Amino acid sequence: MTILREGGEIIIKISESKIGEKNLQRFLDYLRYSELTGKSVATQEDVDALSAEVNKNWWEENKDKFLPS
Numbered sequence: 001m002t003i004l005r006e007g008g009e010i011i012i013k014i015s016e017s018k019i020g021e022k023n024l025q026r027f028l029d030y031l032r033y034s035e036l037t038g039k040s041v042a043t044q045e046d047v048d049a050l051s052a053e054v055n056k057n058w059w060e061e062n063k064d065k066f067l068p069s
Contacts, residue, residue, distance in 0.1 A: 001013065001014050001015075001018070
């Protein structure tokens with residue numbers, strides 16, 4: 001593995017044979033998550049409240065698909 005820093009960017013080179021596609025995707029997903037949330041000022045309480053609201057709204061929109069008529 002080689003890590004280069006150029007012009008405010010980090011370039012990571014990894015041999016194809018050293019990492020599986022699934023692990024690579026998980027790593028890229030983690031990096032993307034870190035990039036998106038790195039400057040967030042949201043608290044865990046904010047995240048929990050938003051999650052509860054989304055789940056409640058989803059259930060209200062979809063409960064007819066799961067409950068008998």
